[in-house]
Amino acid sequence: MHVTLTHFLVLAAALFVLGLINLATRRNAIGVLLGVELILNAANINLVAFSRYGIGGIEGHAFAVMVIALAAAETVVALAIVLAIFHHYRTVDVDEVSRMKE
Amino acid sequence: MLGNQASLALVIPEAILGATVAGVMALGVSRAARSRGVVAASGSLGLLAAMAVAAWQAAGAHGSVAAFHGNVVVDAMVSLFRLVFFGTGLLTLWFAYASSEIDTRDFADMTALVCASVMGMSFMAAASDLLMMVLAMEFVGLLSYVLAGLKREDQRSSEAALKYVIYGAGASGVALFGMSFLYGMAGDTSIQAVREVLLGGAGEGTRQGAGFAPLGLLAVVMVLAGLGYKVAAVPFHMWCPDVYQGAPTPITAFFSVAPKAAGFALMMRFLSLLLAGVSSRLLSDGLMVLIGVVSIASMTLGNLAALNQRSVKRLLAYSSIAHAGYLLMGVATLPALMSATPDPSGFRAVYFYLVVYLFMNLGAFFVTSHVVTRLGSDDLGAFRALGQRSPLVAGVMAVFLISLAGLPPTAGFVGKFYLFWVVLKQGGAFYYVLAFIGVLNSFLSLFYYARILKVMYLEPSADTRPVAAGPLAVAVLMALGVPTLLFGVWFSPLLSAAGKVLG
Numbered sequence: 001m002h003v004t005l006t007h008f009l010v011l012a013a014a015l016f017v018l019g020l021i022n023l024a025t026r027r028n029a030i031g032v033l034l035g036v037e038l039i040l041n042a043a044n045i046n047l048v049a050f051s052r053y054g055i056g057g058i059e060g061h062a063f064a065v066m067v068i069a070l071a072a073a074e075t076v077v078a079l080a081i082v083l084a085i086f087h088h089y090r091t092v093d094v095d096e097v098s099r100m101k102e
Numbered sequence: 103m104l105g106n107q108a109s110l111a112l113v114i115p116e117a118i119l120g121a122t123v124a125g126v127m128a129l130g131v132s133r134a135a136r137s138r139g140v141v142a143a144s145g146s147l148g149l150l151a152a153m154a155v156a157a158w159q160a161a162g163a164h165g166s167v168a169a170f171h172g173n174v175v176v177d178a179m180v181s182l183f184r185l186v187f188f189g190t191g192l193l194t195l196w197f198a199y200a201s202s203e204i205d206t207r208d209f210a211d212m213t214a215l216v217c218a219s220v221m222g223m224s225f226m227a228a229a230s231d232l233l234m235m236v237l238a239m240e241f242v243g244l245l246s247y248v249l250a251g252l253k254r255e256d257q258r259s260s261e262a263a264l265k266y267v268i269y270g271a272g273a274s275g276v277a278l279f280g281m282s283f284l285y286g287m288a289g290d291t292s293i294q295a296v297r298e299v300l301l302g303g304a305g306e307g308t309r310q311g312a313g314f315a316p317l318g319l320l321a322v323v324m325v326l327a328g329l330g331y332k333v334a335a336v337p338f339h340m341w342c343p344d345v346y347q348g349a350p351t352p353i354t355a356f357f358s359v360a361p362k363a364a365g366f367a368l369m370m371r372f373l374s375l376l377l378a379g380v381s382s383r384l385l386s387d388g389l390m391v392l393i394g395v396v397s398i399a400s401m402t403l404g405n406l407a408a409l410n411q412r413s414v415k416r417l418l419a420y421s422s423i424a425h426a427g428y429l430l431m432g433v434a435t436l437p438a439l440m441s442a443t444p445d446p447s448g449f450r451a452v453y454f455y456l457v458v459y460l461f462m463n464l465g466a467f468f469v470t471s472h473v474v475t476r477l478g479s480d481d482l483g484a485f486r487a488l489g490q491r492s493p494l495v496a497g498v499m500a501v502f503l504i505s506l507a508g509l510p511p512t513a514g515f516v517g518k519f520y521l522f523w524v525v526l527k528q529g530g531a532f533y534y535v536l537a538f539i540g541v542l543n544s545f546l547s548l549f550y551y552a553r554i555l556k557v558m559y560l561e562p563s564a565d566t567r568p569v570a571a572g573p574l575a576v577a578v579l580m581a582l583g584v585p586t587l588l589f590g591v592w593f594s595p596l597l598s599a600a601g602k603v604l605g
Contacts (some may be wrong), residue, residue: 012279012282018488019275021269023272029264032268032272033271035272036272038273039272039278041274042279046279046286047285048286050286050289052288055289057289059290063282063285063291070240074240074267077244077247077267078247078267081263081264081267082264084260085261088261089257097261097264098344099257099258099261100261100347102341
């Protein structure tokens with residue numbers, strides 16, 4: 001079978017939807033962050049596929065490399081915050097970490 | 103279009119801030135950090151120098167310049183927003199200096215983070231390339247998450263940081279996914295190139311502008327979702343009350359103005375670069391209705407939820423959601439921009455309101471921060487009899503609240519009047535309904551602003567000792583309160599100046 005741009009776009013769209021579902025349904029903070037990772041990588045697949053198959057030049061690849069670096073930075077900050085949360089609450093369940101509102 | 107070296111002179115204000123960040127971080131690990139004064143003074147110096155250079159450059163600049171190979175645009179709008187961001191950063195620093203909520207141990211870190219994030223915001227206002235947009239947005243986002251969680255030992259501060267990072271990372275991921283389609287349409291990360299595809303001018307062979315409109319609409323909606331989170335518009339507002347309540351009050355003041363203004367700056371920059379002159383019914387009507395509905399939802403939900411809050415920080419958080427709604431009314435005038443003769447007056451009203459909003463909202467938060475520092479709580483009860491205990495602070499707070507409610511003779515009235523007038527001027531049933539709901543919401547908001555006034559002036563307090571205000575607090579209150587009143591009575595020169603700057 002010949003692999004075309006459409007295949008990549010469908011894969012990326014599927015990853016994106018899975019990521020969104022993950023974001024909406026997971027209660028574990030680490031799980032939620034994994035959902036974010038899925039969304040970012042869906043965008044990366046799009047970028048690289050457009051760059052390879054579409055009319056785009058090298059820019060798509062460069063964009064994807066930047067996004068990978070960005071995702072790493074975001075994970076560092078997010079995990080540090082999750083660590084602080086665990087220190088206070090002894091859990092990383094996002095529903096239980098909710099002591100304000102009142 | 104300028105190359106890299108030739109562009110450097112245009113970003114001197116940002117370079118000064120970069121140096122300030124490095125300097126403050128060095129101070130932070132040295133002995134000097136034990137004194138808040140040294141850190142606050144060096145941070146203020148950097149921000150003031152950046153503001154001075156930005157103002158000086160703005161005075162000598164003409165038109166817009168594409169810099170760094172078209173990654174950023176430097177124009178009058180960037181100059182205006184630079185002053186807004188840097189000014190907010192400066193005031194935040196002074197709030198924090200006067201507040202007991204920020205430990206001396208964390209003060210240098212906070213100063214460096216605030217200076218760095220206002221630097222990122224000025225790139226948000228200037229970004230004219232998809233990659234630059236993402237990088238600037240994430241830069242500011244990452245620093246904001248850390249700022250929200252600055253008080254590591256405080257449970258609520260950590261909780262605020264978690265809420266912020268989860269919603270923020272998700273929203274920017276969605277925006278990025280939308281941008282990947284915009285890139286695919288044009289094969290170029292420049293927003294201008296994407297616009298040419300939508301115009302139908304560029305592209306080889308069968309590429310048609312109109313054929314791209316549905317995909318373009320989907321992609322733009324995704325990007326707007328990411329920005330909607332930044333400005334805290336419904337339905338991306340859920341993080342906002344928790345983050346505002348949990349973060350230290352000076353940081354909350356910063357969040358309520360600077361990232362919101364930056365989100366609006368980026369949104370309007372993106373929309374005007376992408377859609378100016380693009381005559382697609384699907385895009386213009388689709389986006390008008392979408393932004394309009396989000397605007398109505400934001401102001402209505404924000405105002406209704408604010409009605410029965412006890413925590414003043416939380417109340418102001420909902421009020422800021424409602425204000426995002428009012429501001430989005432101006433962005434909903436997008437079709438005027440997409441016509442053959444682009445008319446940016448709606449966007450101009452948003453710029454104007456953002457400047458006014460800076461003064462009144464920072465002011466209200468500063469008074470809250472003052473009360474938290476002196477009385478230990480941001481509960482409405484802590485404001486009891488403030489009118490007798492500290493007449494000056496209560497009086498200025500009254501000005502800020504009246505201005506937030508949009509009543510004369512304050513700047514808030516002028517800003518809101520201008521915004522409603524521009525929306526009505528567009529004509530058409532949709533805009534009339536939008537403006538009508540906006541006015542109804544302004545009345546609704548009176549209830550909770552008046553409630554704070556009532557608590558301050560009419561409710562007795564068991565504790566009648568006066569609440570002291572130091573010279574710094576009085577100076578900051580005057581710096582924010584006097585313009586709020588002055589703009590309200592002396593608005594025509596200001597409006598014409600704004601028109602001239604952005605004309």
